Amino acid sequence: MQELLELISERVANAFEAAGYDRKLGRVTVSNRPDLCEYQCNGAMAGAKTYHKAPFMIADEIADCLSGDEMFASAESVKPGFLNIRVSGDFLADYANQMAADQERLGLEKERNPRSIIIDYGGPNVAKPLHVGHLRSAIIGEAVKRIARFAGNQVLGDIHLGDWGLQMGLIITELRERKPDLVYFDADYQGAYPEEAPFTISELEEIYPCASGKSKEDEGYHAAAMQATNELQQGRRGYQALLEHILRVSVSDLKKNYEKLSVSFDLWMGESDAQPYIPAMVEKMKRDGFAYLSEGALVVDVAEGSDTKEMPPCMILKSDGSALYNTTDLATLVMREERYQPDEIIYVVDKRQELHFTQCFRVARKTKIVPPETGLVFLGFGTMNGRDGKPFKTRDGGVMRLENLLADVNAKMLEKILEGGHMQKEEAGRTAEIVGLAALKYGDLSNQASKDYVFDLDRFTSAEGNTGPYILYTIVRIKSILKRYEEENSLEGLRVLPPASPSEKDLMQLAARFGDNFRTAYEELAPHKLCAYIYELSNAFNRFYHETKILSEEDEEKKASWIALLSLTKRILEKSIDLLGFAAPERM
Numbered sequence: 001m002q003e004l005l006e007l008i009s010e011r012v013a014n015a016f017e018a019a020g021y022d023r024k025l026g027r028v029t030v031s032n033r034p035d036l037c038e039y040q041c042n043g044a045m046a047g048a049k050t051y052h053k054a055p056f057m058i059a060d061e062i063a064d065c066l067s068g069d070e071m072f073a074s075a076e077s078v079k080p081g082f083l084n085i086r087v088s089g090d091f092l093a094d095y096a097n098q099m100a101a102d103q104e105r106l107g108l109e110k111e112r113n114p115r116s117i118i119i120d121y122g123g124p125n126v127a128k129p130l131h132v133g134h135l136r137s138a139i140i141g142e143a144v145k146r147i148a149r150f151a152g153n154q155v156l157g158d159i160h161l162g163d164w165g166l167q168m169g170l171i172i173t174e175l176r177e178r179k180p181d182l183v184y185f186d187a188d189y190q191g192a193y194p195e196e197a198p199f200t201i202s203e204l205e206e207i208y209p210c211a212s213g214k215s216k217e218d219e220g221y222h223a224a225a226m227q228a229t230n231e232l233q234q235g236r237r238g239y240q241a242l243l244e245h246i247l248r249v250s251v252s253d254l255k256k257n258y259e260k261l262s263v264s265f266d267l268w269m270g271e272s273d274a275q276p277y278i279p280a281m282v283e284k285m286k287r288d289g290f291a292y293l294s295e296g297a298l299v300v301d302v303a304e305g306s307d308t309k310e311m312p313p314c315m316i317l318k319s320d321g322s323a324l325y326n327t328t329d330l331a332t333l334v335m336r337e338e339r340y341q342p343d344e345i346i347y348v349v350d351k352r353q354e355l356h357f358t359q360c361f362r363v364a365r366k367t368k369i370v371p372p373e374t375g376l377v378f379l380g381f382g383t384m385n386g387r388d389g390k391p392f393k394t395r396d397g398g399v400m401r402l403e404n405l406l407a408d409v410n411a412k413m414l415e416k417i418l419e420g421g422h423m424q425k426e427e428a429g430r431t432a433e434i435v436g437l438a439a440l441k442y443g444d445l446s447n448q449a450s451k452d453y454v455f456d457l458d459r460f461t462s463a464e465g466n467t468g469p470y471i472l473y474t475i476v477r478i479k480s481i482l483k484r485y486e487e488e489n490s491l492e493g494l495r496v497l498p499p500a501s502p503s504e505k506d507l508m509q510l511a512a513r514f515g516d517n518f519r520t521a522y523e524e525l526a527p528h529k530l531c532a533y534i535y536e537l538s539n540a541f542n543r544f545y546h547e548t549k550i551l552s553e554e555d556e557e558k559k560a561s562w563i564a565l566l567s568l569t570k571r572i573l574e575k576s577i578d579l580l581g582f583a584a585p586e587r588m
């Protein structure tokens with residue numbers, strides 16, 4: 001199905017064309033004066049100059065042309081030359097019925113030219129617990145992935161683990177101090193290494209901060225960790241075996257954590273997977289004359305004439321020959337190109353890493369690691385702050401672990417549900433988890449990704465206002481009406497009739513705009529626009545609901561039509577929250 005605005009615009013464009021004007025002038029937008037009209041077109045204003053005519057004369061002609069069209073209830077020209085449009089109830093009802101008839105896609109067409117897209121998000125660091133900094137990447141990345149996939153693309157989510165570099169050397173060094181007799185440290189050992197890891201996840205999580213602390217204070221310890229990192233990178237067998245253990249233990253723990261967030265990845269690759277690609281990549285950069293030595297380090301120039309800020313060269317290898325974060329990301333591109341040849345790669349990473357990505361993208365283009373037509377997109381997000389406006393911390397000022405944050409949200413939610421007093425403890429517990437996740441995710445996603453936002457537990461968990469729980473309440477309310485209707489009637493084959501009241505028309509109108517809003521959220525990689533849409537849709541439903549006695553309506557046909565509209569609204573809301581990465585409970 002064509003999106004509603006496109007459909008209306010097309011009809012208006014036809015009118016412009018029929019009257020001898022450029023059809024591009026027929027673009028229609030949702031009115032910003034809903035008291036005056038539903039849609040507006042400013043084409044007559046825009047075209048006045050070209051056609052040497054007063055705008056209202058053009059607008060008059062177009063309005064005349066549209067007045068007989070059954071799509072419109074009214075099309076008026078108003079001075080100085082605007083077109084104010086209202087659509088007809090028949091048209092709207094017909095549109096809603098067509099959407100409802102499409103079980104899977106609610107009328108949404110699939111991308112005509114599907115692309116293969118890799119989304120790089122999550123980015124946790126192995127052996128370190130997930131913290132709230134990784135939360136945004138996971139939440140936004142998952143939503144972007146689901147949206148791009150629903151649009152019809154081939155999408156792979158890649159977690160891109162931070163599993164390389166000094167942190168591994170630190171862990172090895174600390175393990176070595178604690179358990180010097182392990183076979184992994186015996187350089188001459190030839191046999192196979194044990195299957196079982198010589199540590200648990202909790203040990204690992206304690207080992208890393210301990211080692212990192214020691215390394216900051218003790219130079220000798222730091223040197224040992226550097227040495228271990230280097231030997232690991234050179235392929236020392238025992239260290240490689242340890243790395244595998246560290247990875248396996250961490251990954252199974254990470255999977256559990258991401259599952260709690262309803263976040264899943266198709267690829268569990270990491271920085272370490274890119275290492276084998278580094279030598280050949282560096283050689284080629286040198287051979288092609290892009291990489292050169294500067295103060296001992298190997299660099300590639302990335303400055304461009306149009307830069308307004310200083311753009312330092314991108315360092316590829318340090319003077320001791322070791323690889324950096326840049327190197328890994330570039331080698332990862334080499335690997336992705338070789339394995340997947342994606343049309344686009346989207347990085348969902350803290351916006352403070354923007355310079356890093358600008359440099360990487362430029363090197364990748366310049367050295368032809370990626371072909372020119374491949375899209376490289378940096379979707380940088382802002383910081384989640386506490387109520388004091390500073391990056392979110394625990395009460396004692398430490399870094400908040402993700403599981404603790406989730407536990408806090410769930411506890412708050414549970415408290416509110418139990419206060420309501422109509423749910424047994426067990427169901428309340430399960431419901432709190434579902435609603436808590438919605439509170440957390442919606443609280444994040446409803447903000448434009450690039451902006452910082454304040455994590456406000458009270459607001460996020462409130463059932464009123466622009467919150468996840470409010471959206472879920474709306475869904476649950478509709479579900480309960482449908483259930484009661486279903487006790488005596490069937491939900492099959494119901495049809496939406498032309499709206500009889502303004503609030504009914506508003507609701508139908510918003511439902512019909514699902515496709516337009518989905519498309520904007522998809523094209524602009526802007527889940528917050530989908531949030532804004534479902535908030536508006538929920539408001540429209542609640543206004544209608546408060547004005548209308550649905551179940552006690554005596555006119556059965558009317559009642560059935562309302563039920564059909566409710567059912568469509570519910571399906572749109574459920575589809576949307578699924579795309580955003582959360583779900584609704586049966587009751588609340």
Ligand code: ARG
Pocket residue numbers: 120122123124125160161162329347349
């Ligand atoms: N591990 C990094 C961090 O914690 C994020 C990785 C982002 N992705 C990337 N391809 N560099 O900061």
